[in-house]
Amino acid sequence: MGLLGGTVRDQGPHARWDVQRTFDELGRPLRELTFCVVDLETTGGSADGGSMITEIGAVKVRGGEVLGEFQTLVNPHTAIPPFIAVLTGITNSMVVDAPPIESALPAFLEFATGCVLVAHNAPFDVGFLRHFAELQDRPWPAFEVLDTALMARRVITRDDAPNCKLSSLAKVFRSGTTPNHRALADARATVDVLHGLMERLGGLGVHTLEELQTFSSRVSPVVRRKRHLAEHLPHAPGVYLFRDDRARVLYVGTSRDLRSRVRSYFTSSETRSRMGEMVGLATEVTGIECATPLEAEVRELRLIAEHKPKYNRRSRFPEKVSFIKLTSEPWPRLSLVKRVVDDGADYLGPFRSRRTAEQCLAALHDTFPLRQCSDRLGRRSSRSPCVLAEMGRCLSPCDGSVDASTYAAVVRQLRDSLVRRPDEVVDAINRRMESLASDERFEEAGAHRDRLAAFVRAAARTQRLTALTRLPELVAARREDDGRWAVHVVRFGRLAAAGVIPSGGDAHHYVGSLRAGAETVLPSPGPVPAATAEETERILRWLESPGVRLVDVDGEWICPVGGASRHLALHDAVNQSRLTLVPFDDRRSISPVHQPAR
Template sequence: MQVVQGTLDELGTSLADVTFVVVDLETTGGSASASAITEVGAVKVRGGEVLGEFQTLVRPSEPIPAFIQVLTGITDAMVAGAPRIESVLPAFLEFARDSVLVAHNAGFDISFLKAAAAATGHEWPGFRVVDTVHLARQLVSRDECRNHKLSSLAVLFGATTTPDHRALHDARATVDVLHGLLERVGNLGVHTLEELRSYTSRVTPAQRRKRFLADALPSAPGVYVFQDAAGRPLYVGTSRDIRTRARSYFTASEQRTRMAEMVGLATSIRPIVCPTTLEAQVRELRLIAAYKPRYNRRSRFPEKALWVKLTVEPFPRLSIVRQVLADGARYVGPFRTRLAAEAAVAAVHEVVPLRQCTARLGLRGTGSECALAGMGRCGAPCSGRQSVEEYAQVVEEAAGLLTGDARPVTGRLRRRMGELSAQERYEDAGTVRDRLLHLVRGAARAQRIAPLAASPELVAARRAERGGWELVCVRHGRLAGTGVSPAGADPLPYVATLRATAEVVQAPVGPVPAASAEETELVLRWLEEPGTRIVELDGTWSCPVGGAAGLRAVLEPAARGDVVPFDDDPAPAPAQRATA
């Protein structure tokens, strides 16, 4: 059996070893920016034992309001001979040094202390803070206590001091409340300061009890897989630090209800360490696609992606298909939803008079014309009014928009948007814009993916964060292997090893890469980031001048909130790449 030695960070700081300084302030008002401190009271405790107390009145620069004097019993006469905050604050900071501050409604007291530090030129030490109000709201129900005021909680927990709006008395009462709350969270399995500060009732006891699942995980980049008792993947994720990320599922930082349900079913976490972050991201996509874990929402069905096809026949038309064939047709995509694909088709039909009928037409039309012909939206090849040669010119316009220089046709769409806006038909103009954006996204995606899909091999390198080089081998758009060369070492032997051991990838059909489009998008983003160098390229990697990527870069900011899948983090248009 392998024994895993935990780090101090993993074990946390035992609450029995923590020194708490429970503090309470009396002030002239409720705002730290407009009021002053009139009294400071604090109690230092550790392991249930009182180690010391701190109490002093403070002379404010302004008179104490009458209603505050009545509330606290602190009068102007009482503070007339008291020290100023300039003297009190350094003494308090020394008393509280190396401790955890505790207060009831801590935001109030801490804001006054920070304001005093700023006003007197003292650096705030950055104390860790525990708020007994927050804990009480998680642990004390309304059935037990009518509210979470200090006076009510003091009665509930049998405090030996009655709070009366005097700082030291209130601090002593808060100590008893703190100990009562610590006893309750201890019964729920909270035994460290880190667990206490992140405690919330949203994290169920069942979740906390499963923290041990993350204990033996490596602190390394890669993929983690939550599995049920039968070994079935429930959820797949990726992180730069597998252990830290997995541990977060058992704390307050994880607030998704479905994740709490998932953790309740999980019995193990399988780590997959990866040499590079890119490999981890790709492995995550592949595992989600392969196992379709019930708690992963994204990319579970990449095989359902759609393409827009410009058919191969005497009178071609646009068709939405799921499969790309080696039939010489032009394809644009992929699109995740039919709605997006239909919007792209509608954008083309807006300015290019392609036929929209689905009938198969011969070389000579014999049918009757449809309404679109009468509107000038189609040349009516179905009736013989348009020859194959004449229609071919229309097809080339559409092909240019889809796979080549998109500027002529998209210029017409943008003029159409301008015309509609000038007529104050803003909703119609917005519809044209949205259709155009779906179109250029799909076209730009296809124009970026197709060259990489056609390239038998591309090897690239980028400086690693800790020195050396991250190495990536891509074959037909699929990540075939990654590696890292150590700092100071010649990377070329590592490149040779990577090429020799990388996955053998068969050439795909048409513009479709030998991987999911989402995987190829990840690879492209990595390749396009500053600092990436092309080491080897077998093939051609280029984008058409005037292609859809440039227009997308212009249109995307106008509709940043309407991003379709595959574009969760839209990449900028790539620079023109030369062939090698």
Template sequence: MKSEQEDSLGLAFQPSFDEISPSLYETTFVVVDLETTGGSHNSEAIIEIGAVKVRAGEIIGEFQTLVNPESPIPPFITVLTGITDAMASTAPKIGEALFSFLEFVGPVSESVLVAHNAPFDIGFLKAAWSKLEIAWPAYQVLDTAKIARYVITRDEAPNCKLSTLSTFFGATTNPDHRALSDARATVDVFHGILDRLGGHGVQTLEDLRSFSNRVTSAQRRKRYLAEGLPNSPGVYVFRDDQGSALYIGTTRNLRNRVRSYFTAAETRKRIHDMISIAVSLDVIQTATIIEAEVRELRLITEKQPRFNRRSKFQAKSLWIKLTREAFPRLVAIRGAKGLDDDSGWAGPFNGRDEAARAIEALYEVTQLRQCKPRITLTSIKSASPCALFDMKRCGAPCIGQESIDSYSSHVKAIHQSLHLDARPALSSLNQRMVELAEQERFEEAAEARNRLGALIRGSARAQRIRSLTRVKELIAARAISTNTWEIVIVRHGKFAASAIAKSSNYKEVVESLRLTAEVVFDNGEVLPASHHEEVEALLRYLDQEGIRIIEIDGIWALPTFGSAAARSEIEKVRAKVDANTYKEDFANSVDRFAQRSTS
């Protein structure tokens, strides 16, 4: 293992509370069990939900409801569970039952789901939830059956069925194929498992998750690569026997992150494959996490490590632009080299489809030509207009029907929408979407919504990138403790330097850092000094709460009525809806599902 010390500050790194896994004593677990009409998530239905909420070994709540499956319950299920059609007919339907259950469970950040043979129960819950067209909350899930296989030998218990383990651990409730009874029995089994795991040093939720997975032989053999690493932020590079980079990553804590690759917490197959051929590890310590993130991006772009997936092809990212010709048109291009502010551009976009939607959105609000051939005096003599001219969606400059001066008004409107004021275009697109919805042309309305979203996202990203790359120098500070600050210098959207400073000497550190920071020149390009991912990483850093701008050479601002402002407002509304009208949204989704089911 080779260590490259990039900063001599010698300050220890203290992880945030978010990075510390909660202890099992502090964690709220919700043990859930279902009764269903059969074994298939897709074709069968839930008929009962039972759950028990526990914390610190104590039961703090219970939940039980029958569910109306809206179909006959098979006789063998009635015999097994005792649940009849008559009992279920007056029960709430799945939408109402699921909403009540998730209210009982609580937020993702506060509760962990536990089930015996979790893929069955959680699979049914996810399938039912997806039919309501709502994203399933990303709860952490533990499987008592899976964990039990690692802590109980066959000599102690012949199998890991719930009935067998309930007897083994002396559960106070016998499982009887009713959801709440089985959930209570699972609680006793879960607590019995936790008692055993305490002897294995399992004290936190992360310990428990790690223990429930297997460690490969390659992970055991290569653990020496994680020895002697510092607790500082930085970049790590796994290398093969030829010294080529296999995988590059970044972290706030090199020691903890690299160690995790050699534990059962790492379950990705490609990472297992990478570890099996890795023979060495290099680390680069950095003063700040943002410096580590930037160095990672640059190294991935330069080294093209075979096991990294993201950030390898930034130079091939998709953008849209107006062409430079007498009658410009919109095109999608790969790479930012061909962009310039005079012509108008937006992006990057997440794929060719997203870029195409943004272009289609702009075509809807202007009469910009959509044909590809270059228009010349010669071509005008032999050209014929397309259907768009008859539909009054194009002025037909291809046949000389529209002059350069007249056509330039469309170009200016596009440029204005992309760079300065998006209101006219967004208002027109939104109105079109509303009209389609009122006409009950819902699929077309959804497509219009997608085009509008693509345009907002792409032009908002462009405006944010442009805002920072135009700033000659920006020096920011963020408090990391009572009297300690991290200082970051950004020049033309490129990371130039960072350091840690005490409150008593931060001015001296800033001046010293400025003198040693990377010199960055503005070459007139849209991205004068870096790739877009570096600029956006810096923007995310600068957007953090607590960031202070110490000095700035230039104007860092966004257009008041640009797409970035529109996107911000949309996100605020979405957050408000998520927080305050979740129940209403849920009810609407249930209604839509019910209407579709009966149609």
């Protein structure tokens, strides 16, 4: 029997319900809905972490016509970090007389009542609004929410734009407003993007709000017929490899459930155009069952690095990295190198891009006036000083302007910043940013912000990697959802063995056997692990996850208390506020989210 007692005449892809559809089933036309497009500026990326709203901007539209606009600065009752001032142009003096969020939020909610809420990267903006509504014990309206970033992912290709940032999409749809990280301007640009997306979706047969929910289910019969390629795979964690008719690896992925994940490529769950092309070429799927999800993740990275599949975008070239080296010579200097050698020097990295390494190098040179020339200098030199020395940015050992002990003291400070405490670099660049921001030289301040972020992330990464890669062996376990214990053996930062203790088995005997059969791993010099840095970072994330217990550690696994990791929260929050995009390979649905009132 079909819906409402009707019968289905055809079970194929063009099946038709032989009944009269109601208006509710036909859906609500997009052109007849009122949308409230909203954008926020904040002091950081996490409302739960204490970030505050500094500006709300919104535009109400219906049928392509602007019905009204809403804009207000918001007094956050806290200092706006220099990072944020550089990003948004909103300074402390601008918000002194602005209303607090206790007044601004009710005014916005009244403006948006009865609308479908729209935002670019909606979880960020809506998350902030809901957070402050809860703090005020204010009921959250039953908004339906659309995310233009997710909508764009369905209809925008890399031929149209390099990514789904609001600024990129505004160019694609020739928005009359250029996004500039001010709330109302960004909301106006998002309106133009929304209308442009709806026009394209209309050409694909999407005309109602309800049709947005089914848009991703449009899978060709040819693709559906390939579902049998997943039938031989187990319901277990592991790695899967799509291959073409010449057995070449097209794509490598990982899942906690191999069969379910691979089947999703042939159903409504998978609609990425790039993946659609890959699935069209695939004639075989190989599965490798793994003992634990972590083992699957590690195997995936190793297989991607080995096969370098065309349709994997990330992790294909782990060997293409850079390091910053503090040389070991009479007058040490910083240099960019492609590999680490056992030469007694200090290294920072690895960096996935040379540009990031150069930003980090610039941050260090901004703070420590070490020589930047590549000449070999003896303990005594009488050369002419370079331009940097004349500018006061180099201690100039080449002309004898500095003695060896003074230069060595600066080198010790630099080394301490790399391996223990980055405070000197952080403080120096923050002071410089504050000075530039106060002079409204935001572009220059932004360059220093990026340099500082690159350094903090690199120092934190190096310190965390080094802490694990110097350990000959670490054994850890965690109870999984099925009640059994997953055990991993890590040697010099590389996963050497993984297994699950059988129910009722002798844990000590099992762990002993696992260690005895684990891969032999030799140490690598410097911060470089015996695996790729990405593999070791995956292992670190697992080790730092809730419920992990250390079974045995050969050596000391420690990170400096005053290390760079404690500075990451602010930089990650700033980065999150800038990431108004959803990657093209994001698998989230674009379905409107119905959020009930509390």
